[in-house]
Amino acid sequence: MSTSPILSPFLDQKALVMKGMQQSITVRMKVGSDLVSPVCVYGLCDSLGVTVRFNDINMEGMYDRSPKPRIHVSALRPLARRNFTCAHELGHHVFNHGSTIDDLREDQARSSDRPPEEILADSFAAFFLMPTLGLREAFTRRKLDPNRASASELFAIACNFGVGQSTLVNHLTYAVGMISTARRMVLGRITPKMIRTEVLSEVVSEPLTIADQHWNAATLDTEEDALLLLPVGVVVDTAILMPERVLPSGRLFRAVKPGISRVVIPGTTWATYVRVAKRQYVGLARYRHLEDSNDD
Ligand SMILES: [Zn+2]
Structure with a gap:
């Protein structure tokens, strides 16, 4: 040759x-x-x-x-x-x-x-x-077949890795080969807004992050006014995360002010730091959760 x-x-x-x-x-x-x-x-x-x-x-x-x-x-x-x-x-x-x-x-x-x-x-x-081993583990833990997972189940995994739905789906299809191109075509027609509407049973314009019971990131970054769907049983700092309502899939919260809240489910190992930044915060990333951010 x-x-x-x-x-x-x-x-x-x-x-x-x-x-x-x-x-x-x-x-x-x-x-x-x-x-x-x-x-x-x-x-x-x-x-x-x-x-x-x-x-x-x-x-x-x-x-x-x-x-x-x-x-x-x-x-x-x-x-x-x-x-x-x-x-x-x-x-x-x-x-x-x-x-x-x-x-x-x-x-x-x-x-x-x-x-x-x-x-x-x-x-x-x-x-x-989105390390390949991490993605494999994420599907295994949720007992999901990547090609059969629903858009909202994939969305929970996307949130866990801090990426957008289409970023996850494209990576799984073209780089990792865990999703077929035919399945990607179907998923590509489902918008983030459609996923939010399905999960929340109402139309909302605010961004939503889902942290399900299999969430394993040490931190969860969000910003003021955004919505968070957390597992039932979580204990939060309500000065930062205002409870909105209870859904079949978890408890809905709204981030109301910048700051960091340790969120836990007592009696379990489930825990993460929710870090809320000002909406469209401008300044150094390391100060994004402070109420009065210094600039450089
Ligand atoms: Zn570049």
């Missing part, structure tokens, strides 16, 4: 995706994280010496290499999108890319015709936030 120096675009892209995945493992190990659990990307940027700042510019994000590594994320985008963008910009950092600006992108947009550096950063971000 001859070895041609010209790879097909498909093989080229596949190699980049693998490289992104490999790097996500290297970085997780470097910061002492396991290869399964959901992570807080802002905390990890801090531990890697990369400053993250939210701004109110209409874009996805930006990476500044010098004088000091710095990531800018648009606070105008949905919360899960911000997490992914921050991980994408961290990808540019760990691959030693130069400073870049990432303009607005469609959530459904695929990587195929993007420059190699963007494919690398996307792949890094996806595997960093």
Whole structure:
């Protein structure tokens, strides 16, 4: 067999995706994280010496290499999108890319015709936030077959990993191969609003995060006015999380003010820190849960 120096675009892209995945493992190990659990990307940027700042510019994000590594994320985008963008910009950092600006992108947009550096950063971000072992475990724990899971069951898993529904579904389909393209087509027609309406039995415009009984992230980031569906039996700080109503699938809360509330189910190991930021908070990420945030 001859070895041609010209790879097909498909093989080229596949190699980049693998490289992104490999790097996500290297970085997780470097910061002492396991290869399964959901992570807080802002905390990890801090531990890697990369400053993250939210701004109110209409874009996805930006990476500044010098004088000091710095990531800018648009606070105008949905919360899960911000997490992914921050991980994408961290990808540019760990691959030693130069400073870049990432303009607005469609959530459904695929990587195929993007420059190699963007494919690398996307792949890094996806595997960093959604490690394959972690996804497998998430389905096993919930006794779910990825190809049969409902949109709202997938949404609970997306929330657990801090990503959007379509980001999870696309990753499961194209990168991990746990969902068929036929199933992805069906899921692609179900909007986040339709999922919220189904889960809450009413039409709401506020963002919703579901933390089900299998939730295993140490932290849950949300912002003022957003809704949270938590398991029955949770004990919360009601000054931060206002009880709204009881649903068949859990208890609904509204985040009413910035701060951190340790949420537990007494007598069980279920626990997480719910961290509420100001709506569309602008400033350094590390101060996002303080009521009066300092700026740099
Ligand atoms: Zn980029």
